[in-house]
Amino acid sequence: MSADQIIIRDEVSEDVSAIHELTKIAFAPMPFSAGDEQHLIDALRADGELPVSLVAELKGEIVGHIAFSRVWLNGNPGDWFDLGPVSVKPDLQSRGIGSQLINHGLEQIKQLGAEGCVLIGYPSYYGRFGFRHDPDLTFNGKVNANFQHITFVGETPKAKVTFRACLSQSHATSSLRKSPRQGKHKNESNFSLLPKRYFHRQSLQPLVLTSKETSTRPRV
Numbered sequence: 001m002s003a004d005q006i007i008i009r010d011e012v013s014e015d016v017s018a019i020h021e022l023t024k025i026a027f028a029p030m031p032f033s034a035g036d037e038q039h040l041i042d043a044l045r046a047d048g049e050l051p052v053s054l055v056a057e058l059k060g061e062i063v064g065h066i067a068f069s070r071v072w073l074n075g076n077p078g079d080w081f082d083l084g085p086v087s088v089k090p091d092l093q094s095r096g097i098g099s100q101l102i103n104h105g106l107e108q109i110k111q112l113g114a115e116g117c118v119l120i121g122y123p124s125y126y127g128r129f130g131f132r133h134d135p136d137l138t139f140n141g142k143v144n145a146n147f148q149h150i151t152f153v154g155e156t157p158k159a160k161v162t163f164r165a166c167l168s169q170s171h172a173t174s175s176l177r178k179s180p181r182q183g184k185h186k187n188e189s190n191f192s193l194l195p196k197r198y199f200h201r202q203s204l205q206p207l208v209l210t211s212k213e214t215s216t217r218p219r220v
């Protein structure tokens with residue numbers, strides 16, 4: 001597969017079940033997953049809350065997907081977005097498809113007037129796209145080291161960010177979305193379940209799941 005064989009395009013109605021299945025299989029091995037990411041996308045779409053939904057197509061097959069929805073800042077709707085879920089078919093990961101989806105998606109939300117974008121995910125992965133953690137921008141009012149943002153317009157606001165209802169419910173059940181102090185022991189053991197490839201470089205930091213200590217201590 002070469003990068004130029006991948007087509008990134010908006011989803012169409014015929015893609016819906018393929019997106020559901022792809023998301024399910026991509027997240028299934030992830031220890032932080034609540035197992036409901038595919039349902040979140042369906043719920044956002046059903047609620048008309050999926051302004052950007054892109055697929056990566058390879059030879060007619062859907063091999064990647066990314067969703068963006070709008071968030072509230074301090075209880076007000078605005079022009080900030082949430083990135084995710086994002087999925088790539090497991091046997092095609094680490095070939096740049098996720099990066100293409102993220103870069104295209106960020107461009108697309110800018111076209112919609114986005115002032116910034118938040119996400120909850122791996123700092124070591126999303127940092128390469130310019131995402132950073134800032135304690136002044138909180139997830140539901142709580143500081144979470146996995147909560148990151150990129151600002152497109154002006155200064156980064158000091159704000160409490162809240163998500164669409166279905167996303168908020170999921171965030172409450174995913175270990176990645178809990179504040180680092182919660183579920184310490186569970187998350188510690190989750191590290192050992194992460195696929196080895198996530199740590200294949202010394203420079204890559206593992207997920208910040210439980211404490212400041214885990215964010216800085218290399219695991220391999």
Ligand SMILES: CC(C)(COP(=O)(O)OP(=O)(O)OC[C@H]1O[C@@H](n2cnc3c(N)ncnc32)[C@H](O)[C@@H]1OP(=O)(O)O)[C@@H](O)C(=O)NCCC(=O)NCCS
Nearest residue numbers: 026086087088093094095096097098099121122124125198
């Ligand atoms: C995360 C995901 C979308 C990335 O897609 P991808 O096509 O594999 O990503 P790319 O090929 O663009 O980038 C691969 C790079 O990201 C790195 N990477 C992937 N997952 C990573 C992680 N969890 N932590 C750190 N780095 C990671 C790879 O090591 C690789 O590094 P390299 O470029 O230095 O070789 C994909 O791995 C996936 O679907 N994962 C399962 C679902 C998931 O976890 N989604 C994100 C939730 S936050």
